[in-house]
Each structure stands twice: as structure tokens, then as C-alpha cells.
Amino acid sequence: MTYFEHEGTDDKTLESNVRTYCRTFPSVFAKGEGTFIYDEDGRRWYDFLSGAGALNYGHNHPLLKAALLQYIEQNGAVTTLDLNTRAKQSFLASFDDIILRPRDLKYKVQFCGPTGANSVEAALKLACKATGRSGLVAFSNSYHGMSIGAMSVTASFRRRKEQYLNPSWVHFLPFDGFTGMREELQFVRKMLTSKGSGISAPAAIIVEAVQGEGGVNVASSEWLREIRQLATEIGAVLILDEIQAGCGRTGRFFSFEHHGVKPDMVCLSKSISGMGLPMSLLLIAPTLDVWNPGEHNGTFRGFNYAFVTAKEALQKFWNSPGFADTVDARCRYLALALQAWKKDFQLRIVRTSVLGMFAGIELASEDLAAIVQNECFRNGLIVERCGPLNDTLKLLPPVLIEAEELDGGLRILGEALARHCR
Numbered sequence: 001m002t003y004f005e006h007e008g009t010d011d012k013t014l015e016s017n018v019r020t021y022c023r024t025f026p027s028v029f030a031k032g033e034g035t036f037i038y039d040e041d042g043r044r045w046y047d048f049l050s051g052a053g054a055l056n057y058g059h060n061h062p063l064l065k066a067a068l069l070q071y072i073e074q075n076g077a078v079t080t081l082d083l084n085t086r087a088k089q090s091f092l093a094s095f096d097d098i099i100l101r102p103r104d105l106k107y108k109v110q111f112c113g114p115t116g117a118n119s120v121e122a123a124l125k126l127a128c129k130a131t132g133r134s135g136l137v138a139f140s141n142s143y144h145g146m147s148i149g150a151m152s153v154t155a156s157f158r159r160r161k162e163q164y165l166n167p168s169w170v171h172f173l174p175f176d177g178f179t180g181m182r183e184e185l186q187f188v189r190k191m192l193t194s195k196g197s198g199i200s201a202p203a204a205i206i207v208e209a210v211q212g213e214g215g216v217n218v219a220s221s222e223w224l225r226e227i228r229q230l231a232t233e234i235g236a237v238l239i240l241d242e243i244q245a246g247c248g249r250t251g252r253f254f255s256f257e258h259h260g261v262k263p264d265m266v267c268l269s270k271s272i273s274g275m276g277l278p279m280s281l282l283l284i285a286p287t288l289d290v291w292n293p294g295e296h297n298g299t300f301r302g303f304n305y306a307f308v309t310a311k312e313a314l315q316k317f318w319n320s321p322g323f324a325d326t327v328d329a330r331c332r333y334l335a336l337a338l339q340a341w342k343k344d345f346q347l348r349i350v351r352t353s354v355l356g357m358f359a360g361i362e363l364a365s366e367d368l369a370a371i372v373q374n375e376c377f378r379n380g381l382i383v384e385r386c387g388p389l390n391d392t393l394k395l396l397p398p399v400l401i402e403a404e405e406l407d408g409g410l411r412i413l414g415e416a417l418a419r420h421c422r
């Protein structure tokens with residue numbers, strides 16, 4: 001490890017000041033297996049951070065690992081831009097067979113640069129090109145990534161830096177429940193459809209069905225359906241950002257499946273490779289696929305290791321009959337735990353929210369949330385914080401977690417809540 005004395009600061013670490021998670025969880029991690037992550041000395045944590053949603057099936061799932069090792073053993077091509085490879089073609093065939101067609105979804109698949117933000121960039125650009133418009137609509141507490149385009153539709157102010165944004169093409173409207181007012185949805189409709197509201201017809205409306213970084217806010221079906229309807233009425237592209245909520249996180253492959261809506265474009269990344277290997281997709285309604293060849297390019301759009309494990313995850317999990325039921329059972333258990341805590345610790349728990357294996361516990365203050373988070377870490381559980389005030393614990397256990405492991409992790413959290421939230 002390299003350390004150096006940086007002139008003028010007392011920070012002795014070579015890594016940039018931008019680092020964040022390693023400050024909250026200051027161990028040196030060595031390996032991950034299933035629900036657990038281990039440090040160099042073999043100390044074990046329940047990992048309910050799950051790579052911020054990139055490890056929905058846990059660390060190093062044996063089936064995925066075996067497929068990857070076999071591919072490497074055969075000297076399978078590693079990175080190939082958008083050249084055709086067997087790995088890419090097999091992934092596409094499985095994705096169509098197992099995910100798209102059974103859900104009656106007809107999308108073209110764009111392979112983006114390997115981050116979620118790059119898929120968002122592609123979606124915004126393509127929506128502008130397809131509609132010939134330049135305005136965008138996004139929602140309060142949204143999070144879509146850290147590149148400038150994605151950040152311009154991000155309202156999560158903890159990370160937003162006005163000085164390098166020109167947000168003049170973006171209008172923010174309240175996400176479901178943001179204002180607490182009964183006429184919220186009518187307000188959104190009025191702003192989007194009335195002359196003189198100051199919002200001219202946008203190219204796209206971008207939305208998360210469950211806002212992750214924004215505090216685990218779950219949109220209702222009524223709300224999301226109305227947003228779908230409004231987008232259609234005003235000729236805007238509806239972009240669903242499924243980067244964190246997708247790939248089974250909410251108990252369905254796509255979180256919008258709970259609501260019976262069909263987006264025009266879908267951003268998918270994080271857990272799509274199944275193993276935490278970088279991969280990012282944009283799903284595009286065929287009529288909107290107006291790209292010219294190479295118009296949204298990028299070197300790392302063809303990471304075949306990710307395609308191999310992504311295909312394996314679809315085949316081995318989403319194609320297996322008992323999978324959905326097992327995930328549903330775990331989701332119910334998590335929901336019950338949250339319900340009980342909300343009742344027991346009502347003085348300090350402001351709000352709980354959950355959809356599938358995506359849960360939030362908003363505490364009375366940022367300090368309290370930090371205390372509970374740190375205590376969990378000391379006792380063997382890693383959980384993230386989120387929300388505009390950083391006061392919400394975000395639980396992302398692997399969706400494939402064993403019942404006793406879920407119970408074990410929740411017990412650590414329950415004890416910390418009992419100590420600090422009575």
C-alpha cells in the first residue's frame with residue numbers, strides 16, 4: 001500500500017479525497033461469499049450494502065463463478081467493443097426468452113459504457129434526438145448518476161453541485177408523496193399540460209419507480225400510471241431508471257412490473273451481470289431506436305465476462321420455477337421486520353418503506369442514523385445511508401439470501417435500533 005504526505009493536508013492516503021464508502025466502513029476487505037464480506041483477518045460482515053445493488057445474488061455465486069471460470073479457461077474473448085461474440089449473442093437470446101418476451105416487452109437492447117450513468121446519458125440523448133425536443137422532466141429526490149447529464153436530472157441535493165451544472169433544460173416536479181398534499185398529482189398534470197406553466201413539452205420524463213439514493217421512496221401504482229399517461233399525452237419519452245431497483249431487487253425483474261406500466265426506455269445496470277461485473281444496458285422501444293451507427297459510442301461496451309455471468313444468472317435463477325417464490329418469502333420477512341420496528345421504535349423511526357428486498361428506515365436525525373449504522377458495522381452488518389438528509393438506513397440484502405442469514409443481519413440491526421431508538 002502506498003501512503004504519502006500530501007502538502008497542506010493531513011490526509012495521508014494516496015486515493016483521492018472523493019472516496020466515500022471506505023471512510024464509513026474503514027476495513028480492508030478481502031473476500032466475499034454469498035451474503036458475507038470478509039476482511040483480511042477473516043472477520044465477517046453481513047453485506048446488506050450489496051455493492052449498492054450490484055450484487056443482488058450475493059458475492060461470487062458458485063453457478064456464476066463456474067461459468068466465468070470455464071469461459072476464462074477457454075481463453076474467451078474479454079473485451080470486444082460491439083463486435084459480435086458468442087457470449088453477447090447468448091446473453092441477448094436469453095434476455096429475450098426469459099425476461100422480455102414473457103413480459104410482452106418489445107425493446108431493442110443498447111450496450112452502453114459500463115456504468116449506470118452512461119445508460120442514463122444514452123437515454124437522455126436518444127430521447128432528445130427522437131423527439132426533436134430538448135427539455136427534460138425529473139422528480140424531487142431523484143438520483144440518476146454523476147456524469148453531468150445524469151446529474152442534471154438528479155435532485156438529491158447532497159450530491160448536487162450547482163456551480164458546474166446548467167440545469168436550465170430540466171424541470172423538477174414532485175415525486176409521489178413529496179409535498180404531502182392531496183392534489184400533488186393534479187399539480188404535476190397541470191404543470192405538464194397547461195400553456196403558461198413554464199414547462200414546454202419535454203423530450204423525456206425520467207423516473208425511478210423506487211427512489212434509492214433519494215431515501216427509498218416507493219411510487220404508488222396510481223402515481224406511476226398517471227406519469228405514464230401524461231408522458232403519452234404530451235409526446236414525451238418515459239424513461240424508467242431501473243439501475244438500482246431492477247434485476248429482482250423489488251421481487252420482480254423490473255420494478256415497474258408491480259404497476260402494470262410499460263416505459264419507452266429502461267436503464268439497467270448494477271446487478272444485470274449477476275456478479276458485480278460492470279455492464280449497462282438501455283432498452284429502447286423500437287420506434288425510438290433512431291441512433292445512427294456509432295452515435296453513442298464507448299470502449300467498454302463489450303465486456304464478455306459480464307455477458308457470460310449475466311446469461312447464467314437469467315438461466316439459473318429467473319428460469320428456475322422456485323426462484324420467484326423463494327424471493328417473495330424473503331421479501332415478506334423483511335417487510336414484517338420493518339413493520340415491527342416501526343411500531344416498537346415509533347419515537348425515533350420517522351418512516352419505513354419497502355418494496356421487495358429494497359427497504360428504508362428513516363430515523364429522527366442524520367446523527368442517529370450514523371450512530372445506528374456505525375454500531376451495526378461494529379457488530380458485523382454493513383448498511384448504507386441515503387436520503388436528502390442522509391438520515392435513512394437503506395437495506396439491500398441479496399435477494400437470494402438464506403432465511404437464517406436474513407434473520408442474522410436483521411437481528412444486528414434490531415439490536416442497534418433497540419439501543420438507540422427507544
Ligand code: PMP
Pocket residue numbers: 052114115116117118120143144145146208212213241242243244245269270
Ligand atoms: N440511477 C440510479 C437509480 C442509481 O441508483 C445509480 C447508482 N446509485 C445510478 C443511476 C448511477 O449508476 P452508476 O453509479 O453505475 O453510474
